[in-house]
Amino acid sequence: xxxxxxxxxxxxLSEAASxxxxxxxxxxxxVNLFWYVQYPGQHLQLLLKYFSGxxxxxxxxxxxxxxxxxxxxxxLRKPSVQWSDTAEYFCAADGNQxxxxxxxxxxxxx
Amino acid sequence: xxxxxQHPSRVICKSGTSVKxxxxxxxxxxxxxxxxxxxxxxxxMLMATSNEGSKATYEQGVEKDKFLINHASLTxxxxxxxxxxxxxxxxxxxxxxxxxxxxxxxxxxxxxxTVV
Numbered sequence: 016x017x018x019x020x021x022x023x024x025x026x027x028l029s030e031a032a033s034x035x036x037x038x039x040x041x042x043x044x045x046v047n048l049f050w051y052v053q054y055p056g057q058h059l060q061l062l063l064k065y066f067s068g069x070x071x072x073x074x075x076x077x078x079x080x081x082x083x084x085x086x087x088x089x090x091l092r093k094p095s096v097q098w099s100d101t102a103e104y105f106c107a108a109d110g111n112q113x114x115x116x117x118x119x120x121x122x123x124x125x
Numbered sequence: 126x127x128x129x130x131q132h133p134s135r136v137i138c139k140s141g142t143s144v145k146x147x148x149x150x151x152x153x154x155x156x157x158x159x160x161x162x163x164x165x166x167x168x169x170m171l172m173a174t175s176n177e178g179s180k181a182t183y184e185q186g187v188e189k190d191k192f193l194i195n196h197a198s199l200t201x202x203x204x205x206x207x208x209x210x211x212x213x214x215x216x217x218x219x220x221x222x223x224x225x226x227x228x229x230x231x232x233x234x235x236x237x238x239t240v241v
Contacts, residue, residue, distance in 0.1 A: 049230075059218070059232040105169065113159050113220070113230055115169045 018042075019108045021116035028096050029124050036091040036119050038080075038106030046110040048089040050080055053103040062104075065089065076100070098125045128152055129221050131233025138209055138240055146204045146236045148219030154199040155221035159230065160192075163216040175202045209240040 022037040040046060050062040063074025070082040080091045089106060101123045106116040128151040138144050148158055156177050161169040173183045173194050181194035191213075193205040202221075206213055216237050220230040 051232075059220075061231070107230075109230070113174075113222070114171060115161070118169070 019106055019114050019116040021104075021106050021119050023119045024117065025120045025122070027122045027124065030098055031095045032123075034091070034093040034096045034100075034121070036104055036106075036121070038089045038091065038116055039087050040089065040106075040108040040110075040114075041087060042108060042110040044110055046108050048080075048082060049107040049109065050074065050078070050089075050091050051105045051107060051115075053105065055102065059105070062091070096121075096123050098123045129155075129219065129231045129233045131219050131236055133236060134234055135237045136239070138238070140210055140240055141208055143205055143207045144209055144238060146206075146217055146219070146238075148202045148204070148221065148233050150200045150221040150223070150231070153221075153223045153225060155202075156199060156224055157222040158196060158202040159220045159222070160194060160202075160204050161218045161220070163218060163235075169218065172204075206238065209238070211240045214238055214240045 019040045048065045051059045052062050053059050062078050063072050063080055065072045065082045073079045078093050080089055082089050102121060104119045104121060108114050130149045130151055132147045136144055158175040160172045162172050163169050171184050172187045172192060173181045175181045175194050175196040177196045177199050183189045191207055193207060196202040216235050218235040219233045222230045
């Protein structure tokens, strides 16, 4: 069965720290991968997506993610977080259907 | 960017009544729409996949007779919560897959349903 797992449920960082959020998917076929962000009080927004090509994908607001096929992973990274990055982050996989991970709550301390 | 409009954003209803939530893709055609439910402090849970002109596909454990989904056009899908109960209170979100933009899914604003 298709599934998406995020290992970090709650992450707390200081401003300027580096960020890496883990995401693993399980699906045997071709899969498109996404990271979405939900800022407090707002709806989901697309951060970045991977369909094919360069496995290192750059998104908005300085975020990037790397698709490692052998590890079934699509981790999200940002070299230096800001207080405004405080939000809920969801990894998603679109294979047969569209599935979300459990989400990671990121709190950035000024 | 693509816009998905979900209405209403908040609704309060009495137990036993039905509530309809609309999801519209405003500037693109969506042959596929998804309905999610978000429980407090938990992940989005896929409830069903809605395909235009055909019956929705429900995830295991989701009552299809309670959560009626209709996708009558390429820009509109509706979710009707029938005979609502307090445990149905939740945040419901729809998303629409834009077939012209390599299948990227865009989300509605969500609907906060409170059943009293």
